[in-house]
Amino acid sequence: MKKHLIHFLSLLLAAMGVLLLMLTGCGxxxxxxxxxxLGSNAAQKTYVAPGSLDEFYMFASGGFSGQIGVYGLPxxxxxxxxxxxxxxAEKSYGFNEETKPMLQTSHGFVPWDDAHHPAxxxxxxxTDGRWIFINGNNTPRVARVDLSTFETAEIIEIPNSAGNHxxxxxxxxxxxxxxxxxxxxxxxxxxxxxSSYKENFKGALSFIKVDPNTGHMNIEFQVLMxxxxxxxxxxxxxxxxxxxxxxxxNSEQKNSLLEVNASQNDKDFVAxxxxxxxxxxxxxxxxxxxxxxYMHNVYSDETHMATSTAMKSVKVLIPSECPGLVYLLPTPxxxxxxxxxxxxxxxxxxxxxxxxxxxxxxxxLLKAAESKDFDGDVGGVPILKFESVLGGTVKxxxxxxxxxxxxDKGFAYTSFFISSEIVKWKVGTWEVVxxxxxxxxxxxxxxxxxxxxxxxxxxxxxxxxxxxxxYLPTGPELTQSAQLYAIDxxxxxxxxxxxxxxxxxxxxxxxxxxxxxxxxxxxxxxxNKHPYVTPTEKDAKVVRxxxxxxxxxxxxxxxxxxxxxxxxxxxxxxxxHVTNLEQDFDVPHGFxxxxxxxxEILVMPGQTETLVWEPxxxxxxPFYCTDFCSALHQEMQGYVRVxxxxxxxxxxxxxxxEKPVQ
Ligand code: RUQ
Ligand code: CUA
Numbered sequence: 001m002k003k004h005l006i007h008f009l010s011l012l013l014a015a016m017g018v019l020l021l022m023l024t025g026c027g028x029x030x031x032x033x034x035x036x037x038l039g040s041n042a043a044q045k046t047y048v049a050p051g052s053l054d055e056f057y058m059f060a061s062g063g064f065s066g067q068i069g070v071y072g073l074p075x076x077x078x079x080x081x082x083x084x085x086x087x088x089a090e091k092s093y094g095f096n097e098e099t100k101p102m103l104q105t106s107h108g109f110v111p112w113d114d115a116h117h118p119a120x121x122x123x124x125x126x127t128d129g130r131w132i133f134i135n136g137n138n139t140p141r142v143a144r145v146d147l148s149t150f151e152t153a154e155i156i157e158i159p160n161s162a163g164n165h166x167x168x169x170x171x172x173x174x175x176x177x178x179x180x181x182x183x184x185x186x187x188x189x190x191x192x193x194x195s196s197y198k199e200n201f202k203g204a205l206s207f208i209k210v211d212p213n214t215g216h217m218n219i220e221f222q223v224l225m226x227x228x229x230x231x232x233x234x235x236x237x238x239x240x241x242x243x244x245x246x247x248x249x250n251s252e253q254k255n256s257l258l259e260v261n262a263s264q265n266d267k268d269f270v271a272x273x274x275x276x277x278x279x280x281x282x283x284x285x286x287x288x289x290x291x292x293x294y295m296h297n298v299y300s301d302e303t304h305m306a307t308s309t310a311m312k313s314v315k316v317l318i319p320s321e322c323p324g325l326v327y328l329l330p331t332p333x334x335x336x337x338x339x340x341x342x343x344x345x346x347x348x349x350x351x352x353x354x355x356x357x358x359x360x361x362x363x364x365l366l367k368a369a370e371s372k373d374f375d376g377d378v379g380g381v382p383i384l385k386f387e388s389v390l391g392g393t394v395k396x397x398x399x400x401x402x403x404x405x406x407x408d409k410g411f412a413y414t415s416f417f418i419s420s421e422i423v424k425w426k427v428g429t430w431e432v433v434x435x436x437x438x439x440x441x442x443x444x445x446x447x448x449x450x451x452x453x454x455x456x457x458x459x460x461x462x463x464x465x466x467x468x469x470x471y472l473p474t475g476p477e478l479t480q481s482a483q484l485y486a487i488d489x490x491x492x493x494x495x496x497x498x499x500x501x502x503x504x505x506x507x508x509x510x511x512x513x514x515x516x517x518x519x520x521x522x523x524x525x526x527x528n529k530h531p532y533v534t535p536t537e538k539d540a541k542v543v544r545x546x547x548x549x550x551x552x553x554x555x556x557x558x559x560x561x562x563x564x565x566x567x568x569x570x571x572x573x574x575x576x577h578v579t580n581l582e583q584d585f586d587v588p589h590g591f592x593x594x595x596x597x598x599x600e601i602l603v604m605p606g607q608t609e610t611l612v613w614e615p616x617x618x619x620x621x622p623f624y625c626t627d628f629c630s631a632l633h634q635e636m637q638g639y640v641r642v643x644x645x646x647x648x649x650x651x652x653x654x655x656x657x658e659k660p661v662q
Pocket of ligand 2: 556557558588589590625626627628629630633634636
């Protein structure tokens with residue numbers, strides 16, 4: 001019976017595979033790689049022997065998971081999930097008192113977002129291993145993760161935005177990151193008919209300044225564009241440094257049935273913004289202050305707490321009042337990715353509905369702008385003539401181009417969603433030199449440093465939308481997945497499939513050697529400025545303030561201090577402020593108490609975290625360490641006595657044979 005079922009399942013899977021190949025059109029390409037991972041020494045090339053380290057880190061967005069997954073390459077091993085926009089019970093992110101402010105927005109506490117595009121910080125056009133930024137798509141936000149701790153250090157909300165999709169993309173020295181709105185909306189928001197789209201809706205492009213030392217973000221200005229849908233973006237480098245480029249669709253400016261109505265025009269636009277010019281206009285006082293509401297949340301490694309600040313205004317530049325600030329480049333057709341090649345000259349656009357890949361020339365753009373080679377305008381933003389800015393075309397490379405990255409040898413790699421493949425072509429000659437199928441329906445791809453001036457090359461990683469028959473089935477939802485290809489030879493070679501957490505919309509990778517030297521191993525206890533720190537066991541205490549009880553507790557292998565507490569009453573609010581006294585690498589302790597309506601806390605060495613518990617029943621309630629920290633981890637436990645609301649039980653606490661303190 002079981003055997004039959006398995007046989008039936010495998011037939012079904014095979015049939016699904018065939019069907020999918022027909023649907024995605026990758027059947028043809030499939031033939032050309034019957035070798036691939038099977039026919040070569042692929043296993044050797046991805047084998048990282050036990051105890052050895054990977055050569056690269058890869059940071060993949062989790063899409064609807066809201067987080068970042070950290071993987072090693074070439075092994076594809078998952079190291080960590082960094083909580084960014086979504087609460088994470090494992091690390092207590094968004095559950096403990098310290099990190100709750102990170103998820104504050106002008107809409108209140110928003111415990112989830114849709115994270116798409118990680119961006120590694122760069123210095124001189126090269127990835128530097130300091131920070132990684134990522135967008136929250138739904139409630140517009142940008143986050144910065146510190147790569148010394150692999151923790152989210154800052155989240156800034158973006159006002160006047162609705163769908164923070166074309167974000168975050170960095171300039172070559174991380175001076176700015178840009179964030180374009182996917183949905184145009186009334187700015188300022190107001191109650192109008194949706195069908196007044198053309199007259200009332202606008203799209204804001206935000207320029208967020210990044211402090212070169214601290215990484216702190218600050219919305220420097222916004223450019224108020226006509227009502228388009230801004231999709232993805234990139235920033236210039238080398239000669240084009242000082243400019244940013246945003247793809248857009250819906251040049252038709254429709255507000256319903258976009259799959260048809262926004263696919264009418266042959267060409268949509270790339271908006272080219274001269275941000276150095278914008279800085280001049282700012283200085284000249286050309287910006288208008290718009291009243292807005294947004295939150296700016298910063299986590300401190302000194303206080304081990306996040307703070308949330310309400311912001312009230314933003315500077316806005318209006319293109320029609322700022323000549324030379326922004327131009328529109330006609331671009332075939334509903335472009336998704338826009339990517340500047342490592343020389344900074346070509347702006348490569350992947351038109352989802354275009355047969356070709358179009359590259360604009362930056363030097364031609366400058367000339368066309370200078371000679372006012374215009375072809376009309378949209379809402380006061382001049383359109384440059386297509387022919388005047390065209391740099392080159394890759395003719396009919398595949399179906400559904402989405403995104404392009406570059407290697408260190410002058411080649412480009414473009415993902416094709418519909419034909420489910422990666423196509424390698426030469427920048428400048430525009431000839432296709434290789435193609436490999438992906439399994440299946442690739443979205444974005446990633447070459448280590450592939451959007452910088454100095455790509456590291458070696459691999460391209462496909463970030464796929466569909467896996468179907470590639471993995472063991474796991475119910476209705478199958479794993480999402482990435483595929484690793486070697487690109488150091490003339491031909492790309494498929495080496496490895498590996499599953500990912502959430503949907504990896506995009507990933508960036510970097511040599512591990514650029515990240516490892518910055519690693520923090522523990523937090524110095526002597527520098528802990530948490531308001532409820534307990535620096536030694538002697539300082540442990542319990543303080544009642546009305547109905548609030550603050551427990552200053554420590555943890556060290558393998559006990560809590562105090563571990564017996566009495567005098568808590570039903571109706572109290574108990575704050576366990578727990579400090580991990582360890583001063584060594586990789587020794588977190590956890591803390592959980594029965595019936596708490598929140599997650600455990602997982603406290604790093606030298607850190608303080610707070611768990612809030614509101615006991616509802618009388619009794620003696622245990623708590624314990626959740627992280628297996630020593631041979632006596634299981635003994636790392638304690639009790640809280642909970643008395644009735646009106647009882648006279650005195651507050652007291654102790655550890656071992658100590659006399660109770662009261
Ligand atoms: S993205 S593939 Cu192209 Cu934000 Cu999802
Ligand atoms: Cu501490 Cu287990």
